[in-house]
Amino acid sequence: MFLELFRKKNTHTHTQTFVVMSADNCGGNVSLPLRNLLNSIQSIRDRVRDGESNETDGPFNLSNFWDTLNQAVKAVSHEATKLSLAFSKPPLPSQQDVETLSESILKSVLSLSTVFYWLPKSQGVSLRRRVRDATVGVLEGVEQLVEVILSAPLQSLSQEQLISTGSVWSACDHFAQLPRDNKAAVLMVLSDQIGIVKDAIEEIEQALSEAQDPFSDVLDVEQEPRGNQDSYWSQRDRRVVGPCRGLMKAAAACLRKLTAAVKANGDVSTPHNLAQLDDLADVTKEISPGLDDLVLCLYPPMEYSGVESHVCTLAALLRKVLQIIRSSHVCAESQLTWVQFLEEAVDHNQQRAKDLMQQDS
Numbered sequence: 001m002f003l004e005l006f007r008k009k010n011t012h013t014h015t016q017t018f019v020v021m022s023a024d025n026c027g028g029n030v031s032l033p034l035r036n037l038l039n040s041i042q043s044i045r046d047r048v049r050d051g052e053s054n055e056t057d058g059p060f061n062l063s064n065f066w067d068t069l070n071q072a073v074k075a076v077s078h079e080a081t082k083l084s085l086a087f088s089k090p091p092l093p094s095q096q097d098v099e100t101l102s103e104s105i106l107k108s109v110l111s112l113s114t115v116f117y118w119l120p121k122s123q124g125v126s127l128r129r130r131v132r133d134a135t136v137g138v139l140e141g142v143e144q145l146v147e148v149i150l151s152a153p154l155q156s157l158s159q160e161q162l163i164s165t166g167s168v169w170s171a172c173d174h175f176a177q178l179p180r181d182n183k184a185a186v187l188m189v190l191s192d193q194i195g196i197v198k199d200a201i202e203e204i205e206q207a208l209s210e211a212q213d214p215f216s217d218v219l220d221v222e223q224e225p226r227g228n229q230d231s232y233w234s235q236r237d238r239r240v241v242g243p244c245r246g247l248m249k250a251a252a253a254c255l256r257k258l259t260a261a262v263k264a265n266g267d268v269s270t271p272h273n274l275a276q277l278d279d280l281a282d283v284t285k286e287i288s289p290g291l292d293d294l295v296l297c298l299y300p301p302m303e304y305s306g307v308e309s310h311v312c313t314l315a316a317l318l319r320k321v322l323q324i325i326r327s328s329h330v331c332a333e334s335q336l337t338w339v340q341f342l343e344e345a346v347d348h349n350q351q352r353a354k355d356l357m358q359q360d361s
Contacts, residue, residue: 029098033099034102034150075111076112080105081165083102116132122274144164144167148160187262196291201245236356243349247315248295250345251287253342253345265329279324290310304357311350
């Protein structure tokens, strides 16, 4: 199926059929331009991954940027497909043909990286990160394709080459799903965080619902049964888990409410509001690691000092998030009610967990 798609795609993108066996089997003539191409792509990839954007003083046309970027992405896909087709069956192309292919693909890769650099941070850091990661993904895909062509002893189109070609197509197609402005980019960050937090809550609830040892699936069957304190939650442990789970649910509610507020009130028309959206994205990305740390320390044998430490850390982070929300432009007067409610929920669950852990101690 994939081979048919590969051939069909190339009937539209490449009228001249180059034929090849193996780059390294041809002596140095064909492999040399490919190795030079590989080195150039790796260098461009590293610069895109770590480089800064070109800031401009004048107005930036975001719509024009996307039109130009999409054309650059299509060009890379086209040239990568031509390269893969050239190395699809014997005999090898001439050195001149390989040099021409290498020059064309390098030109398209340089064009893509240049257009990426047009996007200034002033359009939003969250947006730029998404575009940067997608651009790096394309460059890594082309890099892998060239490596496969150089290393594989091809007598015909190999599975590795098909997969590598498909990876380039997939990376290029991903640009159609990218957010088109910083508000959309921040909403994607929030959506990702909601999914992670939801999984963590489901994990702890699943463990609570199981009567047997939560670690039973990782214990050696011949191992002696562990004592209750190591294998199971005590009733007191389970009571402690309650407010910890409440704190996790407060985190989930905060992310859901913030998402709705950004959708309703998020603004990208001023540098100040763009920066606030980025601040919200950055601080909410701290929630899932803090929540994961808390979940891990809740499993038996439960050590209350560690649990209390992680509860305090997560509670402090949620207060920080709520305070940033409260002071941002997305928090209209109608949002203040839920912000205050969640602040109180955080305080209540933290204090409740602390009280339960200090009982009879």
